[in-house]
Amino acid sequence: MKNNEIVVRIPPSPTGYFHVGRARTALFNYLFAKKNGGKIVFRIEDTDKERSKREFEEDIVESLKWLGITYDEGPFRQSERNDIYRESIQKMIKNGSAYISEESEGSNKEVVRFKNPGGKIKFEDIIRGEVEMEIDDLKDFIIAKNIDEPLYHLTVVVDDFLMGVTHIIRGDDGISNTPRQILLQEAIGAPRPKYAHVPLILAPDKSKMSARHGAVSLRDFREAGYLPEAIVNFLGLLGFNPGGEREIYKMSELIEVFDLSRVQKGGAVFNTEKLDWINKEHIKLLSEKERNETIKKYLEKNGFKNPNPKIFPIIFEHISKWGDIDKMTREGELDFYFKTPEYETHLLFWKGKEDKETTKKHLNWILEKISTVDFESVESAKNLIFDYATEQGRGEVLWPLRVALSGKEKSPDPFTLLYVLGSVESKKRIENAINKLS
């Protein structure tokens, strides 16, 4: 089933944390390779010694792993392959396709330039169709600072050739590099791979998504508490759609339906709301156990020791990503589960109607009613009170009860609160409320 004809590559340069755009390109490469039984080569393009950092390389490796994008070969580091590039440069100089050029500007007085034949370069792009570009204004572009310091175009072409890369699936912003690389391929006698330039991921203002637009690196999303499967789902469907109306896909399902020729031509705006929705859908797909464990972990991280497991499903209902738990904590939305709430007395009144006696009456009724029982379920709490509430006016009874228990204008329903808090704590809070009214 292995199709050894197909080889793709994932070639990040470790000059920053792994960017979502690059992640998506990596994902498309992965999907394409897996779909067609091809091979994936992972190559670190760290020829720029100034900007390349191990920290970034590690981040990229980790991010790929987090997403579930695996590779068959590598990582290779271009910085460790100088012998290979040197040989190519020398060969090109020898056959006249490159030459050492004396410079009056720049930081080196001699560089290696490629002899540009000029004219036009035409190539076939799987996504865009036929593309033709003029190359005259490329001049004799530089392929190495010197014989031991090769530059991007040269290293890419040499490596793609040596690693047997058949399909180059990369971001749209690299399309203008293609003619240069084709020229180089011809000079070293490499076959021309097939190209597919995927459109860019755009910020809401339609410009290329970059750091000034907020969260752009995978680690940002990881830290915000997104699920990797949601990121994969979202990115996989950004600029690609298999047709049909399905929105939620797992990696394996994405592989099945992936088709490079269905990739969109235009850029796609990164829509965080949709990502959040997709993330929530994937949280729903988790097992209850897995979900609860993560919620517990986040609660503890936020300083809530030994959280009551009864609140896990409530929290689940209110979040679209784990990081929302951090936010809820910060905004004090969770405090009432753990300690007696503080609130303005006025909040106790249904629709702001300052009727102390009635409010007290209802609260007292409930207090008495619950003093002898404990709640086995939300239902049992409801059964105890609901008929009375219906008779007396649901808002009149239920609103003050809810406020007494939560101290909040917005919270889960009072029966759930009763069940979660238990009768002892509930009684205490209701008594509190009654005291406030006296």
Added chain:
RNA sequence: GGCCCUAUCGUCUAAUGGUUAGGACGCGGCCUUUUCAAGGCUGCAAUCGGGGUUCGACUCCCCGUAGGGUCGCCA
């Protein structure tokens, strides 16, 4: 500015010559045992403009327009 690319609801997209232009996110309304959330139902909302080709264009061609990418001894 040169070169290149792109163009369907606000956003992601479906419809590859014939549909009341479909779905999703978001937004509004209603319902669902007070509020919030969740859920259900429902509503608003698009083929950039102009020419062709064709019996018939979202779909094909041309010209505009708009947006984007790229023009390093970075990758």
